[in-house]
Amino acid sequence: MSKEKEIVELLMARTKAGTQSWEPMAREDEFATVVGEGFSIFVRALEPRERGDDTPDYELILKDNNDRDVLSIYNAGEDVEWKDLQVLHDTARRSALKVDASIDAVLRQLKKQG
Amino acid sequence: LQAFRDFLVANWGSIASVVGLAVSCVTLWVARKARESADAAKEEARRRNLSEDLQDAHVKSEQVGLFIRDGNWDRVFLRSQEISSLCSIVLKRWNKELNGNSKTQINLARDHAGSIAKVAVRAHRVQPSEKEIVNVSAAQRRLNELLSSELGEALRVIEGKEHSDV
Numbered sequence: 709m710s711k712e713k714e715i716v717e718l719l720m721a722r723t724k725a726g727t728q729s730w731e732p733m734a735r736e737d738e739f740a741t742v743v744g745e746g747f748s749i750f751v752r753a754l755e756p757r758e759r760g761d762d763t764p765d766y767e768l769i770l771k772d773n774n775d776r777d778v779l780s781i782y783n784a785g786e787d788v789e790w791k792d793l794q795v796l797h798d799t800a801r802r803s804a805l806k807v808d809a810s811i812d813a814v815l816r817q818l819k820k821q822g
Numbered sequence: 823l824q825a826f827r828d829f830l831v832a833n834w835g836s837i838a839s840v841v842g843l844a845v846s847c848v849t850l851w852v853a854r855k856a857r858e859s860a861d862a863a864k865e866e867a868r869r870r871n872l873s874e875d876l877q878d879a880h881v882k883s884e885q886v887g888l889f890i891r892d893g894n895w896d897r898v899f900l901r902s903q904e905i906s907s908l909c910s911i912v913l914k915r916w917n918k919e920l921n922g923n924s925k926t927q928i929n930l931a932r933d934h935a936g937s938i939a940k941v942a943v944r945a946h947r948v949q950p951s952e953k954e955i956v957n958v959s960a961a962q963r964r965l966n967e968l969l970s971s972e973l974g975e976a977l978r979v980i981e982g983k984e985h986s987d988v
Contacts, residue, residue, distance in 0.1 A: 731930060731933075731934075731964065732957070732960065732961070733933065733934065733937035733957075733961055734934065734937040734938040734940070734941045734957055734958040734960075734961035734962075735937050735940055735941055735957070736953065736954060736957055738937060740930070740933045740937070742926045742929045742930055742933070745922060745925045745926070745929075746913070746925070746929065748929055748930075748932075748933050750933070771933075773913065773929075774910070775906065775910055775932065775936065
């Protein structure tokens, strides 16, 4: 497994376990998380391109503590597939927008109301 | 009295050594205390500089909010870049003083500032949609919150130190 793929998989696992939290950024559909004491990872959905369908492109960027882009995966790369980025983006979105907590709260309310 | 004089005369060398040792110990103690005070003053001055930089970034983030409200994207871009640079300086300069949580918060603040700057660059060419303005405003509020929290923490440390010194 490539290191890039390992990063994506670990991020997904840690986010699902709730030990890695993401934040929504100013740009639409962009989420960021801080790893360690200086690395930031951004994952972003881009406008659909001319691929014959309306699925978006995905971009993952790793920035170091000097704010330099040290790794950039656009759609796919080093055994990372488009689907991996799509799932990571969705997982990050759910963490950043606290989707699960909101759904749980709504469910609790609805059950309470009978 | 004569016996005491005789004792002094017979043992003046040993007495002088004991007195010398005592003087050395006192001098050493005074020097150590002076160094500790100087180190504490230096550390406090550094903390004050840290809080000044965070205060500066915080003021700029409030200005970003006003410029977003007015649609002044050139200034949003400039101020966001300045905040991003200030966060980088803080992270580098006070690497030892900041704890892990503070580093994460300041890193996030830098990420938000960078993201706002990117929106502002695009907004210079294409007018942002309502949704984009809502997103960028939310990011500015979060940026402000992160910087306020870190500024509060820096001030708390300084004030805690002042109280412990009193």
